[in-house]
Amino acid sequence: MRSLITGGAGFIGSHVARHCLAMGHEVVVLDDLSGGFRDQVTDGALFAEGSITDDALVERLFAEHRFDYVYHIAAYAAEGLSHFIRRFNYSNNIIGSATLINAAVRHDVKCFVFTSSIATYGAAQVPMREDMTPHPEDPYGIAKYAVELDLDAAHRQFGLNFVIFRPHNVYGEHQNIGDRYRNVIGIFLAQMLRGEPLAIFGDGEQQRAFSHIDDVAPHIARSVDVPAARGQAINIGADEPCSIIRLVELVGREFGITPKVTHLPPRNEVVHAWSDHDRARRLLGVQPLVGLEDGLHQMAEWARRVGVRSSPGAPPIEVDKGVPWTAGG
Numbered sequence: 001m002r003s004l005i006t007g008g009a010g011f012i013g014s015h016v017a018r019h020c021l022a023m024g025h026e027v028v029v030l031d032d033l034s035g036g037f038r039d040q041v042t043d044g045a046l047f048a049e050g051s052i053t054d055d056a057l058v059e060r061l062f063a064e065h066r067f068d069y070v071y072h073i074a075a076y077a078a079e080g081l082s083h084f085i086r087r088f089n090y091s092n093n094i095i096g097s098a099t100l101i102n103a104a105v106r107h108d109v110k111c112f113v114f115t116s117s118i119a120t121y122g123a124a125q126v127p128m129r130e131d132m133t134p135h136p137e138d139p140y141g142i143a144k145y146a147v148e149l150d151l152d153a154a155h156r157q158f159g160l161n162f163v164i165f166r167p168h169n170v171y172g173e174h175q176n177i178g179d180r181y182r183n184v185i186g187i188f189l190a191q192m193l194r195g196e197p198l199a200i201f202g203d204g205e206q207q208r209a210f211s212h213i214d215d216v217a218p219h220i221a222r223s224v225d226v227p228a229a230r231g232q233a234i235n236i237g238a239d240e241p242c243s244i245i246r247l248v249e250l251v252g253r254e255f256g257i258t259p260k261v262t263h264l265p266p267r268n269e270v271v272h273a274w275s276d277h278d279r280a281r282r283l284l285g286v287q288p289l290v291g292l293e294d295g296l297h298q299m300a301e302w303a304r305r306v307g308v309r310s311s312p313g314a315p316p317i318e319v320d321k322g323v324p325w326t327a328g329g
């Protein structure tokens with residue numbers, strides 16, 4: 001089987017690529033290295049550096065490699081920042097996806113796997129369930145939901161098979177901890193390593209369920225072999241919610257200190273976001289295995305080893321009206 005993995009130099013994509021190789025797939029990674037790192041492309045994969053928005057490049061790759069599966073994982077995923085970079089957000093995350101969907105239809109791809117997000121639910125009641133009507137509240141979530149709808153349209157028109165995953169707050173090795181606009185665990189680890197106070201937006205009572213990469217990536221990789229997953233949107237990740245205040249405590253414990261914190265004004269964000277995973281359990285037999293303390297420990301060990309690296313990261317701000325992250329690292 002031949003698989004294209006977009007975003008395979010990034011966090012989730014590099015792990016999915018590794019699992020696909022272990023499943024015997026030939027793997028091509030397409031990544032523009034805007035948020036990922038060349039050395040994270042798993043050994044054994046072919047690497048094409050470029051953008052999912054580059055129609056000619058995408059067409060060339062599909063014509064050359066005749067992919068059976070596409071795992072579309074690339075995106076710029078700074079949810080809160082997306083209000084301030086909406087043009088970039090929609091070009092990268094919608095037009096890039098449409099470019100890949102076109103190519104997948106033209107080249108008869110057997111299954112298109114897409115990493116959406118629980119951002120599609122917006123401020124829905126928790127736990128968020130797949131049978132709720134999505135109502136995304138920010139451009140990032142709107143782009144994800146638009147791609148979900150587009151996949152459904154491509155299925156109805158052309159028979160393109162797809163599986164949609166809605167992960168949330170995934171953390172672990174290979175996460176870009178140098179990007180100060182996304183991934184609170186990564187931001188906290190970077191702040192600890194730099195000796196800075198941990199920056200908390202608002203009172204820190206917001207709750208998220210932090211999901212270890214090992215409880216997410218293998219299931220994304222093998223979903224193409226599960227007929228019942230086709231055409232479904234599937235929440236995936238940890239069940240247990242945890243407040244940001246509690247996360248500060250756990251990070252402090254990992255480093256053996258009581259961290260200094262700085263409270264920033266609250267952001268315009270969903271206060272409680274975690275989801276129900278009954279569908280993942282039923283269709284894919286998913287059972288989260290890695291507890292937060294163990295997962296944090298593994299990630300912190302890795303972060304101490306590689307340090308805080310930066311990638312080009314966030315694009316230029318388009319609407320400079322109250323961007324919430326001018327302070328902190």
Ligand SMILES: NC(=O)c1ccc[n+]([C@@H]2O[C@H](COP(=O)([O-])OP(=O)(O)OC[C@H]3O[C@@H](n4cnc5c(N)ncnc54)[C@H](O)[C@@H]3O)[C@@H](O)[C@H]2O)c1
Pocket residue numbers: 006007008009010011012013030031032033034035036037050051052053072073074075076077092096115116117118166167168169170171174175176
């Ligand atoms: N990490 C999470 O908690 C989380 C939660 C929900 C959904 N997701 C989704 O999972 C996917 C992967 O997220 P991640 O955390 O691994 O982020 P990441 O930034 O580590 O990985 C994304 C990769 O995509 C690449 N990329 C971005 N734009 C590109 C483009 N135009 N062309 C080619 N490559 C491009 C980046 O260089 C990066 O390597 C994203 O679609 C994200 O929206 C992530």
